[in-house]
Every structure is written in C-alpha cells, then in structure tokens.
Amino acid sequence: MDPKLGRMTLKEWVAIESDSVQPVPRFRQELFRMMAVAADTLQRLGARVASVDMGPQQLPDGQSLPIPPVILAELGSDPTKGTVCFYGHLDVQPADRGDGWLTDPYVLTEVDGKLYGRGATDNKGPVLAWINAVSAFRALEQDLPVNIKFIIEGMEEAGSVALEELVEKEKDRFFSGVDYIVISDNLWISQRKPAITYGTRGNSYFMVEVKCRDQDFHSGTFGGILHEPMADLVALLGSLVDSSGHILVPGIYDEVVPLTEEEINTYKAIHLDLEEYRNSSRVEKFLFDTKEEILMHLWRYPSLSIHGIEGAFDEPGTKTVIPGRVIGKFSIRLVPHMNVSAVEKQVTRHLEDVFSKRNSSNKMVVSMTLGLHPWIANIDDTQYLAAKRAIRTVFGTEPDMIRDGSTIPIAKMFQEIVHKSVVLIPLGAVDDGEHSQNEKINRWNYIEGTKLFAAFFLEMAQLH
Ligand SMILES: NCCCC(=O)N[C@@H](Cc1c[nH]cn1)C(=O)O
Ligand SMILES: [Zn+2]
Numbered sequence: 385m386d387p388k389l390g391r392m393t394l395k396e397w398v399a400i401e402s403d404s405v406q407p408v409p410r411f412r413q414e415l416f417r418m419m420a421v422a423a424d425t426l427q428r429l430g431a432r433v434a435s436v437d438m439g440p441q442q443l444p445d446g447q448s449l450p451i452p453p454v455i456l457a458e459l460g461s462d463p464t465k466g467t468v469c470f471y472g473h474l475d476v477q478p479a480d481r482g483d484g485w486l487t488d489p490y491v492l493t494e495v496d497g498k499l500y501g502r503g504a505t506d507n508k509g510p511v512l513a514w515i516n517a518v519s520a521f522r523a524l525e526q527d528l529p530v531n532i533k534f535i536i537e538g539m540e541e542a543g544s545v546a547l548e549e550l551v552e553k554e555k556d557r558f559f560s561g562v563d564y565i566v567i568s569d570n571l572w573i574s575q576r577k578p579a580i581t582y583g584t585r586g587n588s589y590f591m592v593e594v595k596c597r598d599q600d601f602h603s604g605t606f607g608g609i610l611h612e613p614m615a616d617l618v619a620l621l622g623s624l625v626d627s628s629g630h631i632l633v634p635g636i637y638d639e640v641v642p643l644t645e646e647e648i649n650t651y652k653a654i655h656l657d658l659e660e661y662r663n664s665s666r667v668e669k670f671l672f673d674t675k676e677e678i679l680m681h682l683w684r685y686p687s688l689s690i691h692g693i694e695g696a697f698d699e700p701g702t703k704t705v706i707p708g709r710v711i712g713k714f715s716i717r718l719v720p721h722m723n724v725s726a727v728e729k730q731v732t733r734h735l736e737d738v739f740s741k742r743n744s745s746n747k748m749v750v751s752m753t754l755g756l757h758p759w760i761a762n763i764d765d766t767q768y769l770a771a772k773r774a775i776r777t778v779f780g781t782e783p784d785m786i787r788d789g790s791t792i793p794i795a796k797m798f799q800e801i802v803h804k805s806v807v808l809i810p811l812g813a814v815d816d817g818e819h820s821q822n823e824k825i826n827r828w829n830y831i832e833g834t835k836l837f838a839a840f841f842l843e844m845a846q847l848h
C-alpha cells in the first residue's frame with residue numbers, strides 16, 4: 385500500500401479471490417471485499433464514489449446470492465474539459481492450483497518480468513493501470529487534463545449480471561456528462577505491438593436438456609432397452625458444426641455482413657506471425673492456414689463451441705452408469721449483423737428437427753441462457769485518434785487496429801444506451817492467458833500501459 389495516496393498494489397488485489405463464476409458464499413464475500421477495497425482506493429484519490437447495491441442474483445437451483453456493488457466514481461467536473469468514462473471489472477475466472485498453475489494463482493509472482501496471478505491481466509492489472517495514471521497526475525500535483533469517471537463491476541465473468549439495468553437507470557445521471565467510453569479488457573494480438581480494438585463478437589449461450597428420468601440407470605440392467613439421453617444429446621451436439629468449423633444450423637449465416645475487398649485489406653495490414661501465434665497457443669494446426677482467414681474467422685464470422693455436458697460421468701474410473709438426465713452446453717459467437725432472437729429461433733428449430741428424427745421417448749428442452757450482441761465502432765471517432773497518438777508517444781509505433789473474437793457485453797450496451805463512442809484500449813500481450821492457467825501480465829505492459837493511459841488523457845484534452 386502506498387501510504388501517501390492509499391494506493392493498493394496489484395499484488396494486494398490479486399490476493400483477493402474475487403471469483404464470480406462459482407456461485408458460492410465464500411467467493412461472494414471476497415467479491416464484496418474486492419469492491420470495497422477498490423472504492424476505498426478511488427476515494428483516497430479524491431474521487432466521489434458511490435457503491436450501488438445490485439440486489440440478488442437468482443441461481444438456476446432456486447437459491448439466490450447477493451450481487452456485488454457496482455462502483456460509480458467521478459474525478460473532476462470541469463465543464464470546459466471532456467469527460468472520459470472508464471469501465472473495468474474486478475471479478476475473475478475460477479483458478480485452482482491443482483489445475484496446472486505453476487504458482488499460487490492468488491499470489492502475484494514475478495518470473496522473468498512476468499507477473500503471474502489470476503486477474504493480473506483480466507482485469508485487475510488494467511484497472512489499476514488507470515488508477516495509477518490518475519495518481520501520477522495527483523503525485524505531480526497537476527490538474528487532470530480531462531474529467532474522469534469510473535464504472536467498475538464485479539460480475540463480468542458471469543455475464544455482467546444486472547449491469548444493463550443499471551446503465552439504463554444511470555443514462556441521464558452518471559452518464560449524462562460522459563463524452564467518451566474506454567474499456568481495457570482484452571489483449572493485443574502480438575507480444576510487443578500495441579493495438580486498438582474497434583469490435584467484438586457477441587454470444588448466444590444455449591443449454592439443451594435431454595431427460596428420461598431424474599435418476600441414473602445401471603447399464604447392465606437397462607442398457608439395450610432405453611433411449612439413452614446421452615446418445616440423444618451426443619447426436620444433437622454432433623449436428624451443430626462440421627469438422628471444418630462450418631455451423632450446420634440452417635440460416636445462421638444469412639445476416640452476416642458480406643466481405644469486401646476493402647475489408648480484406650484491413651486484415652492484410654495487420655502483422656500477425658502465425659507461427660509464433662500457433663506456438664504460443666501450443667496448437668499443432670489451426671483450421672485455416674492464412675493470417676487473413678484466421679483473423680476473419682475470429683472476428684467477422686460466427687463460430688460454434690461445445691462447452692460441456694452437465695450430468696455426464698466425468699470422473700476417472702469405469703462407472704457403468706447411464707445418466708438419466710443430461711444438459712449439453714454450447715454457444716455461438718455472433719457477428720454483425722446477426723440477431724440474437726433470430727439465432728435463438730434457428731437453433732431451437734434445428735435441434736427440434738434433429739431430435740424428432742431420432743424418435744426418442746426422452747424429453748428435450750432447449751433454452752438460450754445468454755444473448756449478448758456483437759459490437760462494432762466507428763474508428764474515425766476522436767478518441768480513436770487520441771489513442772493512436774498516445775500509442776505513438778509511448779511506444780513509438782502505429783497500433784494494430786483489431787477486433788476481438790470474444791464478447792465484452794458492456795461495449796454494445798454503452799453504444800446502444802448511452803449513445804457515446806466506445807473504444808477498447810488493451811494493454812496486455814497476446815500470450816497473457818486470460819481465463820487460462822498461469823495468467824500473467826508483463827511488468828513492461830503494466831508500466832507502459834499506465835503511461836499510455838496518462839498520455840491518452842493529455843491527447844483527449846487536446847482533441848476534445
Ligand atoms: N478478451 C476479452 C475477454 C472478455 C471475455 O472473456 N468475455 C466473456 C464474456 C461472456 C460471453 N459469454 C459469457 N460470458 C467471453 O466469454 O467472451
Ligand atoms: Zn475481462
């Protein structure tokens with residue numbers, strides 16, 4: 385802890401086990417502690433801070449847990465200055481030492497300039513980099529070049545539960561004076577070259593339940609005389625996508641924006657060392673061989689991923705069970721201009737069609753549990769220019785102009801509800817391993833990223 389500004393270090397933040405994905409009271413308490421610590425840090429910096437009560441989260445099993453508060457903080461309200469709003473999240477993905485972490489995930493550990501720890505890059509490091517950039521102006525006793533607002537949540541990894549309602553409610557209050565919105569919750573596509581991100585994919589998450597009864601069966605006693613739920617489910621999941629990654633749901637590609645020559649040129653301009661990307665991902669072969677195809681299939685085409693089966697036997701050993709009820713989980717990453725409710729209908733119709741052809745006596749229920757829209761921005765907006773200039777100043781290079789294959793739900797919500805320009809300014813390197821074992825942020829990225837944000841404030845002040 386910095387005694388003068390009361391600033392917390394990344395090590396202290398990583399030590400808080402703020403896992404929002406596992407809905408258990410212990411992690412919820414940690415999340416509340418995390419949000420209280422962050423609110424206190426911002427208060428000590430001189431911000432006006434409100435911790436907004438978000439009410440309960442209803443869980444699928446009928447229980448509920450409290451949602452951690454969202455922090456709304458404001459520094460400066462000079463009407464002659466522009467106002468930049470920064471969004472970040474302080475919840476993390478689950479992490480367990482036994483899952484293959486080489487160090488304790490909740491003890492920030494430096495090895496060769498890499499700071500390992502859960503949340504180091506996603507998203508505690510970048511949030512602290514923003515706070516550090518503000519406190520640099522404070523330490524130098526300089527006025528902030530722009531007014532700054534922070535919106536910081538603790539449920540992003542669980543799908544930003546209840547956040548949309550809050551943004552809607554605060555549209556004409558907290559967000560009324562906001563000119564620009566910045567998010568730093570993704571990565572560069574290179575180890576050393578900075579990037580600016582102007583689009584993300586959306587996500588439709590599906591559950592397909594196949595049920596015979598609530599209890600499992602002995603396969604010696606029932607095997608051979610049942611429509612087995614798992615066999616139905618495997619056939620359903622197997623009908624979704626072919627071996628070249630093409631989604632088999634009829635109509636799913638209908639609304640995808642057609643590709644133009646001009647767009648292809650934007651992919652050509654990006655430097656991506658495929659060999660390095662493949663090696664650092666430890667993947668032998670991708671579905672596509674060229675940089676352009678890889679980028680397009682990550683950013684501008686939909687993809688379908690199968691995530692898991694609830695109720696399946698997944699332990700080591702040879703249990704001879706027939707699961708009585710199984711739930712398959714898969715999701716489709718959406719791109720402009722796919723529509724969430726059209727996708728829901730197409731997927732449901734397709735699964736009903738496949739299931740009916742099996743003549744199974746089991747019951748199938750399809751539900752879409754998340755529907756997150758894709759987002760794309762206008763890269764000619766002022767803050768894109770400011771970010772480019774700040775990158776030139778700090779890194780001495782032009783940024784890669786990139787999109788992100790994953791989903792940052794708040795980007796689209798801000799665009800739709802607040803109607804302000806949104807930019808993603810990542811500061812982590814391509815190999816930071818967000819969501820994975822051994823997540824890290826490089827010391828260099830963390831420090832240069834802090835400088836980048838300070839330079840960005842100065843550029844925004846000039847351009848506004
Ligand atoms: N590189 C940015 C990472 C942000 C991220 O991982 N977002 C999640 C959000 C989500 C989508 N569906 C459920 N949660 C993601 O998986 O894309
Ligand atoms: Zn994140």
Ligand SMILES: [Zn+2]
Pocket residue numbers: 477506541818819
């Ligand atoms: Zn994440």
